[in-house]
Amino acid sequence: MREKFSQDKLDRCISCGYCLPACPTYKLTGNEESSPRGRITLMRAVQNDKLPAIDLLSESSFCLGCRACEPVCPAGVEYGVLLEEMREITWQGKNRPLIVRGLFFIVDTKIGMWALGLFSPIARKRKAQNDLHLMYGCFERRLFPSVSRAVAKLAPEVSCSSDQGCCGALHAHNGELEKGKELARALGEKLPGTILTTAGGCAAHLSSVIGKDRVQEFSEWWVKREITLKPIIKKGKKIRVGLQDSCHLRNGMGVFAEPRTILKELGHYVEIPGAADCCGAAGSYALLQKKNSRKVVSQKIEEIKALELDYIATVNPGCTRQLVTELRRARVKTKVIHLAELVALSQEK
Ligand code: SF4
Ligand code: SF4
Structure with a gap:
């Protein structure tokens, strides 16, 4: 049977507590259970069948997923991955928030993606000589279409293709880890070469799946120019x-x-x-x-x-x-x- 959590990632935590002052939910409450160390203790209990998985629900929802606990951790605990695994266990069936179901429906269906782009003046489709593709993002194309237009104006060497789906970050962070990886790989195939993104969250997820060498976030790409x-x-x-x-x-x-x-x-x-x-x-x-x-x-x-x-x-x-x-x-x-x-x-x- 597949383990609920990656055991090697759980094992890394040495319970030193260095992450506590960096954690916003610990700062808000002062509760050990709402800290990275406390949540890892709960995950270990679930992994060892000492606690039912449902008992993780409230902390998996309260955690922001900001990963501020990672750079301060001396043991290199990949808390972000553990949180994705925690939500995969807890945010299932009736416990998946309705809003998340709605967001999945929008980005998983052709009609949903079409609606996101409707009357949204994103950068126009174009094919440049370079293997550098601008990623529109799902909600960025709807809410802030001027961002893609700005990049297209700044860089004539960037190709813009309207035929692109979600990168899967939304799924990976909201209880659908495998689907999130699948979507990232599919986007990697649709946009060959380097993918340029203006969304930090998408950059981190995409590069964790298809490789850092394939992904450039806007600021790191711009400084190299x-x-x-x-x-x-x-x-x-x-x-x-x-x-x-x-x-x-x-x-x-x-x-x-x-x-x-x-x-x-x-x-x-x-x-x-x-x-x-x-x-x-x-x-x-x-x-x-x-x-x-x-x-x-x-x-x-x-x-x-x-x-x-x-x-x-x-x-x-x-x-x-x-x-x-x-x-x-x-x-x-x-x-x-x-x-x-x-x-x-x-x-x-
Ligand atoms: S800093 Fe790292 S090793 Fe220390 S308690 Fe936090 S997650 Fe565990
Ligand atoms: S990811 Fe969660 S546990 Fe880590 S610092 Fe942010 S709120 Fe705290």
């Missing part, structure tokens, strides 16, 4: 700009210096104290755990407000949506914009 950027001027001064890291890009792929390098050219870069901390979007979390999601983001909103930034740049659509919503609610005027759009703005005459 070594193009000098003009600063953006507003009211006679360089813009004040901050960054919201993408959790999976930073904690899963180690990409965080690249977007900062770009932003330092575009204006006066200000590091938000909690830039590396999760914004509470966390994939479907902002929809499923609204109250907790807002608790997680609240301090960040105060920090952004105090810094009086012109822009906050993002590298993942979920973060864009979360910050737009919460800054608007708090009546903060800082504009949220994807990094690619800000680069495109600097190129305008």
Whole structure:
């Protein structure tokens, strides 16, 4: 019988607790069970048949999946994989949230994907000479189509194909691990060569399945082009700009210096104290755990407000949506914009 969890990954944890201060749900509650170490203890109990799997349900839903526990772990525990396995066990049948079922329906069906692209002015289909393909993303194409247009404008060497499905990150993070891998492999076949993505979460999932050499996230790709950027001027001064890291890009792929390098050219870069901390979007979390999601983001909103930034740049659509919503609610005027759009703005005459 297949084990519920990868035993080698469970075995790595030495219960040192270094991950506790980095974990947003532990910081919110102070409960050991809501920490990475506590959740791993629960997983071990389930693996050894000392606890029924259903007892993991509440913690598998409360965990953001931000992977902030990974870079601080001295034993190299791949907590993100363990969480995916935990949700695969718990988010099944009637325990799968209705919203998740709805999201799967949209990206799993031709009609759903068609509807996402309907009246959404994404970058136009084109075939370039290079083997470099722009990935539109599922919800980014619907919510923020201007991001793909910005990349297409900046890079004529990028091919844009409308015939592309979901990368499977949504499935892998929401209880359908195998389907998530299957979709990533299918997208890898549809878009041969290098896949360029503007979504940190998609970049991390895709590269974990089809290989890092096949995937480039926008900021890591742009810095390699070594193009000098003009600063953006507003009211006679360089813009004040901050960054919201993408959790999976930073904690899963180690990409965080690249977007900062770009932003330092575009204006006066200000590091938000909690830039590396999760914004509470966390994939479907902002929809499923609204109250907790807002608790997680609240301090960040105060920090952004105090810094009086012109822009906050993002590298993942979920973060864009979360910050737009919460800054608007708090009546903060800082504009949220994807990094690619800000680069495109600097190129305008
Ligand atoms: S830091 Fe790593 S090894 Fe230590 S308790 Fe956390 S997950 Fe386990
Ligand atoms: S993924 Fe984030 S919320 Fe979940 S245990 Fe790790 S640090 Fe805590």
